[in-house]
Amino acid sequence: MASDAPETSARDRHQLRTLIYAITVLLVVLGMVLATVIAARPLNAYPFLFFPLGFYLLAQGLVILIVAATFWFARAQERIDIERGESEEY
C-alpha cells in the first residue's frame, strides 16, 4: 500500500486547505456583518454617498463584500481542486 501514501497526503492536504478556506471566508463575512450590526448606530453618524454609513454598509457595502468574497473563494478553491487533480494523475 506504499503507492497510496502520496495520494493520501495530497488528499489530506487538499481537505485541510479546503476547510481553512471555508472557515476563513465564512467567519470573515459573518464577523463583518455582526460587527456592523452592533456598531450600526455610531456608524450612522458618518455620511457616505449621502447615506448614513451604517445603513449603507448593511444595504450595499456588505452585500458587495459577500459577492467579492464568493468570487475570490470560487477561484481559490478551483485552484487547489485542480492542483489535487494533477497530483493524483501520477
Next chain:
Amino acid sequence: MSASTRLRTPNPHLGAYFGIVTSAFLSLVILLAMFEQLGFGRAGLTYALMLLPLAFYVAIAVGARSNDVEDFFVCGRRVPAVYNGFVLAATAVGGIGFFSYTGALFFLGFDALAIGLGLTFGMLVATVLFAPYLHKAGAYTLASFLGQRFRSRPLRMAASALQLPVTGLLLAAEIKIAAMVAAMFLPVTYPIGALLVAILIAGIVIAGGMRTVTWTGSAEFLIGAAGLAVPLIIVSVLVTHIPAPQVTYGERMTALQRSEVTMGALPGAPGRAAQPLPGEAAQASTKPFAQPFGALSKPDFIVLFLCVALGTAALPSLLVRSGVTRSAIEQRKSSAWGLLFVALFVMTAPALAAFAKALIFDALAQVSALRLPRWIGELAAMGILDARDLNSDGAVRATETLVARDGVALSLPIATGLPYVGTVLVGAAGMALALAAAASHLFTAAGSLSEDLYRLIDRRVTALPRIIAAWAAVAATAVLALCTVWTADPDPLHAALDAFAFAAATFFPVLLLGIWWRRTSSLGALAAMGTGFAVVAVDVVVGGLFGLDESGLATLIAGLIGVVAGLGAGIAISLFGPQASAAEEAYFEDMRDPDGETIYDRAQQRAAAAAAIEAARVPPP
C-alpha cells in the same frame, strides 16, 4: 480534470437566444408604451404585456420537453454556470422577494435589511459548504443524497417528507403572489387566478422537469430583472438625473426624513408584544425609514438575519439545482453567479422602497388633504394606498396613510407618473419571478415525493414509470398547494420566513454534519434532522415555545434553536451510538474529491454495464 464519459456540451447559441428574448420583451414594452400614447385602450395593452410572456414561457416549456430521466431530474448536467445562476436567483428572490420584501422595506426601512443580507449570506454559505459536494454526489434530490450518503432508506423517506413544509409553504406563497397579480391585471378572480397559475406551473414541470424549469426559469429571470430595472432606472433619472438607483436614493433620504417628521412618523422603540414584521393587510407606516432598530431590536435583527441565512443555505429548492452543471468547479461558479444576481436584487430593493416611500410621503406632506394628487386616487382604486384625513385637521398624517405591503412595488411607477404600461411591466416582472420560483418549488417537492417515497415502495426500474410517477406527484402537489392557497390563504412574507425556519432547523445540521464530518452515522443524521424539525414543528403547533410567543419572531428563534439542537443531537448520537460504516466513509471521501464523474452517474453506468454483460452471457431463448 478527467473527461466526462458523456457529451455535456450546452447549446452554443443560448446567449443569442436569451439576448433575443430580453430585447424582444423590451421592444414589446416600448411598442405598447407608444400604443398607449396613441390612445389605445388600457385593457388591450395590459393583456398583451401580461399574456404574451406567459404564452412565451409555455412555448419554451413545449420546446424543451423531455422524457429522459437525466433531463427530467438534472437537465442532462449541461447547464452553463450563468444560466443556473439565473434560476438560482429567481428561486431565491421569487415573487415573495419582489413584492413582499420590498413592502417590508417600505414599512421597516433599515430593520428589514436583515432579510436581504441573510439571503445573500445564505447563498454564500451554500456555495462554500454544500453545493459542490452535492454536485459530486450527483443525487437527483436532496433526500436521495442523504439516503445515498448514509446508506439509509428510512432517512431518505423521512427527508422527503420533512422537506414538504418548506417547499409547500414557499410554493403556496408564490402561487398566491402570482394569483394576486393575475387578479389585478387580468379578467379573472383571485381563486381562478390561483387555479390557472397552478395549472401553468404544473404543465411546465410535467413537460420536462428540471429541463423546462431551467429554461423557462432563465427567461422568467431575465424578464423579471428587466421589469424591475427599467422602471426604477427611469424613476432614478427623473428624480436625481443619474441612472443608478442603488446609489442615488441616499440623496432622497434626507427629504424623506423631513416628510416623515411632517407626517408624524417619529422614531419609536421596538415593542416586543406586537408583531414587528408587517402583515398583508393595509396598515400605517409609522417607523422612519432610516432609523436603526426602530421596529426590531438589535438581537431581533441578528435572529432574522441568521435564520434567513441558514434557511437559504439549506433550502431544498436551491440545493436540488446542485447537480445540473458539468462539474463541481462549474457548480461553485454557478452558485457564485446566482449569488451575484441575488445581490443585485438585494441592493436594488431598498432603492425601490425608498423611492416609493419618498414619493408618497412627500406628496402627502406637502399638500393639504383636499388637494391630493390624482395618482393617490389611482393607487386607492388599485387597493394599494388609502390616504384620508380621518381627524379632519386638514393634513394626512402617517397614521392615516394605509399602505398594502405587497403593492409597494406597483405603486412606484404610478407615483412617478410613468405611462400605465410601466405599472403592468412591474406586474409582469413580479409574475415572472413568482412563476419561476413556484415551478422550482413544485419540482423540488414533487420530484422528491416520487423519487424518495414512491419509488422506495414500488421499485420497478424501467424509465417510464419513474417519469410517470413524477408527473403524478407534480399534479398531486399542485392540487395540494392550490387547496392551501384557497383555504389557508397564507401571508407570503410570514409563510416564507416560517419555511426558512423549517429549512434551517431540518436540513442545515444534517447537511453540515453529512458533508463536513466523516464520522457522522446514519442514526446521527436522522437524529439531527428529526430534532431540528421537531423544535420548529412544536413551536408552530403549540404557538410559542419557552415563552417565545411574546415576540413576533418566535418561529425564527425556534429555527435557530432547532439548528443548535439538531447539531448537538447529530454529534452526540454519532459519537456514542453505532459507528459510521466503512462504505459510508468511502462515500464521504469520494464526495470530497472534486474530480471526475458524479458518484450517482458512475453507479448507474456500472449497473448498466453489469446488466449488459449479464445479457450477453445468457442469450435469450
